[in-house]
Amino acid sequence: MAGEPQSDCLFCKIVSGAIPATVVRETETTVAFRDINPQAPTHVLVIPKVHYPDGASLAVAEPGIAADVLREAGQIAADEKIEEYGYRIVFNTGAGAGQTVFHAHAHVLGGRGLQWPPG
Structure with missing residues (x-):
């Protein structure tokens, strides 16, 4: 069911603490961690702590969490x-498009020049 944790989802396991991550911020609705x-x-x-496969489905179902x-x-x-x-949110x-974990997530990238168009 959309929004519910998925047993086979890497990011759901990070949210639950079953898989460690280098967490830099956590709120009631989100977790932020360094990319490996x-x-x-x-x-x-x-x-988001809730499971949706991508940012668009998250925005439709849970606009406040998006x-x-x-x-x-x-x-x-x-x-x-x-x-x-300057930084990029992707x-x-x-x-x-390069999505490898089908749990909505934003990449925050910066600290160097970020050419456009990307890669």
């Missing part, structure tokens, strides 16, 4: 001191 394969000097994932994810992404940028220089949707 960083693509920039700062690369933090912000995930807003929480974005608000936390901005707070991470401030905490990591990349806010002034939601990959679908395997063709």
